[in-house]
Amino acid sequence: MLPRRARGRKQKKEGPFVRWLVYTLFLGFAAIFLSSIALNYLGMLAQSDFLVYATIAQSMLFSLVVFVYLSVRGKTLKQAISELGLNRKTLNRSTLFLALLLFLVVLALEFGIGIFQVVTGIQVPTNVQQVFAGLPLYFVVFTVVVAPINEEILFRGFLVPRIGIIFSALIFAALHYLSYNSIAEFIAALVFGLLAGYVRERYKSLYPSIIAHVAINLIGMLALAIL
Numbered sequence: 001m002l003p004r005r006a007r008g009r010k011q012k013k014e015g016p017f018v019r020w021l022v023y024t025l026f027l028g029f030a031a032i033f034l035s036s037i038a039l040n041y042l043g044m045l046a047q048s049d050f051l052v053y054a055t056i057a058q059s060m061l062f063s064l065v066v067f068v069y070l071s072v073r074g075k076t077l078k079q080a081i082s083e084l085g086l087n088r089k090t091l092n093r094s095t096l097f098l099a100l101l102l103f104l105v106v107l108a109l110e111f112g113i114g115i116f117q118v119v120t121g122i123q124v125p126t127n128v129q130q131v132f133a134g135l136p137l138y139f140v141v142f143t144v145v146v147a148p149i150n151e152e153i154l155f156r157g158f159l160v161p162r163i164g165i166i167f168s169a170l171i172f173a174a175l176h177y178l179s180y181n182s183i184a185e186f187i188a189a190l191v192f193g194l195l196a197g198y199v200r201e202r203y204k205s206l207y208p209s210i211i212a213h214v215a216i217n218l219i220g221m222l223a224l225a226i227l
Contacts, residue, residue: 018077026064033057051131052139055179059147062154069158084157090205098199102212106192107219113184126184132224144221148213155193156200156209165201169193192216 036053039045045053070080081087113124132140151172159168173190176182196209 019071022064022067022071022077026061026068029057029060029064033061048135052135055147056139056142059142059150062150066153066158084153085200085204085206086157090203091207094203095205095207096211098203098205098208099211099215102192102195102199102208103215105195106188106212106216109188109191110184113187124184124187126182127180128182128185128220128224131180132221140221144217145214148217149210152196152206152210152213156196157206160197160200165194165197169197 033054036045036050036057040047040050040054066084067077067080070083071077075083117123132143155168155172159171169190170193172193173186176189177186179185192209192213196212199208200206
């Protein structure tokens with residue numbers, strides 16, 4: 001029989017504030033996303049502003065829709081975080097090593113694409129520089145720091161256990177292609193999605209793919225600033 005204190009902890013439930021906060025944030029960012037599309041369609045919102053508002057709202061919805069779904073399924077926030085592979089036990093030295101490995105593989109792939117273009121003369125188009133040209137600094141910071149977390153929560157944390165590594169990687173790569181209209185981004189996202197999905201399934205941790213994703217985006221933004 002459990003001690004009284006232990007039984008009290010076991011029976012303690014999450015307050016409604018957290019759940020309603022998640023629901024409110026979800027509805028708020030959904031409203032921003034839909035209104036930005038409507039205003040852009042009506043010609044009342046500049047294309048650059050539309051890109052910023054819609055992209056940020058969409059990114060936030062990636063993670064919020066996961067937490068809303070898990071909440072509706074009866075999961076507390078703590079349980080949802082643990083299920084997604086974000087508990088403290090999975091954050092260790094192995095996590096950092098796997099993150100470094102993922103980062104180096106994608107970096108080597110990008111380097112290999114560059115060599116392929118030089119040797120063959122065949123250009124693999126990328127529009128990343130054009131997409132980010134002239135956009136505000138806070139959007140770049142969001143893209144480097146926050147967006148990777150949202151994407152990993154949805155694609156690796158949520159989708160990989162449900163639809164598998166390959167399908168989640170294909171959706172992830174397709175999204176990047178639609179965002180940048182870039183074959184290079186599609187290839188890099190597909191390879192990263194496959195490897196990160198394997199790591200998520202094998203080690204039950206989302207930290208390696210988050211850390212690697214942030215590092216990849218950071219290097220990409222620094223390269224754009226230098227070039």
